[in-house]
Amino acid sequence: MTAAAPSASALYDIPGPKARSRHRLYGVLALLAIAGLLAWIGYELVSTGQFSYAKWNPFQYVGIQELLWHGLLNTLKAFGLTVLFALPFGALFAAGRLSEHRVVRWLSTLVVEFFRAMPLLVMIFFIFVAMKVQPLWALVAGLTLYNGSVLAEVFRAGVRAVPRGQQEAAFALGMRKTQVMASVLVPQANRAMLPSIISQLVVALKDTSLGFLITYEEFLHAGKLIATNLDYDLPFIPVVMVIAPVYIGMCLLLSWLAHWVERRGRRSPRVRGGAPMATAGPGMGLPPEVRGQD
Missing domain, CATH: 1.10.3720.10 (MetI-like)
Known part of the structure; x- marks a missing residue:
């Protein structure tokens, strides 16, 4: 038997090695951009004295x-x-x-x-x-x-x-x-x-x-x-x-x-218990008189 081929998406082809490498690079660049933005915001807050004791003291x-x-x-x-x-x-x-x-x-x-x-x-x-x-x-x-x-x-x-x-x-x-x-x-x-x-x-x-x-x-x-x-x-x-x-x-x-x-x-309800199912045979689904002739 041949191995089942991976299912392809109906919207786009499965990305190859180069495309996956580009996607990883884009992800790293996005993370660096977000980290840089957060660092800049933190620097501005510190430089304007937003973490000084005088501003946080009233919350005590x-x-x-x-x-x-x-x-x-x-x-x-x-x-x-x-x-x-x-x-x-x-x-x-x-x-x-x-x-x-x-x-x-x-x-x-x-x-x-x-x-x-x-x-x-x-x-x-x-x-x-x-x-x-x-x-x-x-x-x-x-x-x-x-x-x-x-x-x-x-x-x-x-x-x-x-x-x-x-x-x-x-x-x-x-x-x-x-x-x-x-x-x-x-x-x-x-x-x-x-x-x-x-x-x-x-x-x-x-x-x-x-x-x-x-x-x-x-x-x-x-x-x-x-x-x-x-x-x-x-x-x-x-x-x-x-x-x-x-x-x-x-x-x-x-x-x-x-x-x-x-x-x-999204989970389908599971059915617990119940009578066991009969094993399918050659005469299943036929009338009794027809099964008797086999």
Whole structure:
């Protein structure tokens, strides 16, 4: 038997030795460029005294630490309330867009498309200024309307992605529309929807930083108060270097969760147990009277 030839890509040929050498060279050059950029940024920070004791000393104060901690808790509070309201909002209007009633479908489409197209900051300011809502609830309302509308499209697309034969088979068994949706379509679409849902939650978490524009005392607002306080020698860059890794860490945690869910969704469910399969024979699949004549 001849050895199986390596499978070629449909998009490009398998790179040869020279092409692989060029790719390695490009990778090394890219790493050197990134290292040089980071070194230049570090040099500029050191040369401008951003790591001096005077600029980092304020973070030792208990009041500064409590201010940052309070801001972080407020950020998580706004994010938690947004998730609590945005998910039901998205599910409700996704069901409306999938409704067989034309009026319900049109109204749901109008709501979803309007809040998806409306700039988030405009919605937050309108709710805060025109409707005179408290900063926390103005921020949560704006985030809920925008992210809930996006999630409605995610839910609708996930349900539509299920093969149509699944729905037709369920209707053939006598199931109602609600039963088909709850027992057949949504469970199958759940795997495809979860990574996109979590990715949208990352966006919602980052958008909570818009709360400082309406004086909501969240994490970024706390950093702004520290950086603009003249008694602390304007430690703007150190404040950014403290706040940014926290935001990045929270977003990376949610992104990692999305990738983990996606990897688990790609795995085929394993069937455990069951009756052993019979060994195939020459008479398998034939009627008994025909097998008796063999």
